[in-house]
Amino acid sequence: MTPTPAPVQPLPVGVIGLGDIAQKAYLPVLTALPGLDLRLMTRDRAKLDRLADAYRVPARFTELDALIGSGIRAAFVHAATDQHVAITERLLDAGVDVYVDKPLDYHLAPARRLVEQAERLGRSLAVGFNRRHAPGYTQALERPRDLIILQKNREGLPERARTLVFDDFIHVVDTLRFLLPGEVDQVDVRYRKKGGLVEHLVLTLAGDGFTALGVMNRLSGSTEEVLEVSGGDSKREVRNLAEVVDHRGQPTVRRRGDWVPVARQRGIEQVVTAFLDAVRAGRTLDATDALRTHELCELIVERIGE
Missing domain, CATH: 3.30.360.10 (Dihydrodipicolinate Reductase; domain 2)
Known part of the structure; x- marks a missing residue:
């Protein structure tokens, strides 16, 4: 008899920040994709519970360290722009591949530092140019x-x-x-x-x-x-x-x-899938070209x- 293949384990993915862009563009796409173990994070507990209930996501976090400690392999960062650098630095240091809303930062030097950090650690860093x-x-x-x-x-x-x-x-x-x-x-x-x-x-x-x-x-x-x-x-x-x-x-x-x-028309569905496919395949995405835009x-x- 041909042995039954082992089931593919869902990919543990964090979503950090549940504001307007996450709600309108990313959560509808991510919650519809198969093979993901989504884990939502925001410091606003009421918003966290409301959205997690709406999308039937049981894994909920209000602290970044707890989310990282849960074992995520990839993360989507939709927090306020002035929080991008601090959050992304911690994720990269923890060995997590990261997708960040544009821009990486309002200033060039911190954005360059993130790109260099990702390259040094061999982690993917993708920027949301949908x-x-x-x-x-x-x-x-x-x-x-x-x-x-x-x-x-x-x-x-x-x-x-x-x-x-x-x-x-x-x-x-x-x-x-x-x-x-x-x-x-x-x-x-x-x-x-x-x-x-x-x-x-x-x-x-x-x-x-x-x-x-x-x-x-x-x-x-x-x-x-x-x-x-x-x-x-x-x-x-x-x-x-x-x-x-x-x-x-x-x-x-x-x-x-x-x-x-609309998410497919605007390229959101495709850019999300491209990032997740790279994570699954162990292929590193380089943000150097995104840095040239910055x-x-x-x-x-x-x-x-x-």
Whole structure:
């Protein structure tokens, strides 16, 4: 008789911080994936019990040391940005592979320290740049990209440079870097600042035969995200990560299917799965490229001024 294979043990995974991004984007994905032994952590006991009850998660923690001591192999860090470094350092030191919401930190030096620590310890460190996995954006890699324009606008939300750039514009910076067809040899930053708050920001990245523009208007009258890539007498437009319009003569429009989850449309499902697959396979994920995005964000802040 062929012996019965041993059952595969669920992967013990911690989720640290149960705020808005965890609730909207990550918990619905993680709790639907098979083969995970989820363990939730937040210092807010009422929130912890409410969400753990809703998702039927029995393992609940209010202290990081207790969560680490439970034997987790991987962790998703969704705590406030100013807590990322301290939490991630302890996880890496404990031999845990870590996925962190962007940014690693509001300043470059601590972010670099985390990347170096992960490399030294041989642990995975992944940063939540989900747009690199969003179908509308990954499919843009198939197109000529002589000119790339990405707008991510907001309504009535001017903000100080460092938090605007590292909390929000970082998605624009990283997505442009992901789509660039070559090396950048020119960086230009233009902005409007009033009363210490940035109202709009334009980043230009240029290289041999291409130009990329990242635009954020915090007084645009609407919340929207629009990507355009063009070249070879054709253009592809992606609106709010859901609607794809190809322009070559008569435009053709493709919209997200009615049953396609928003998390898949935005790349959350794919980036989570990629991280967990690497953990299971013992494959180390390197955050060096994510650090380059943080370096460019620091340069932008320096150009604008705090």
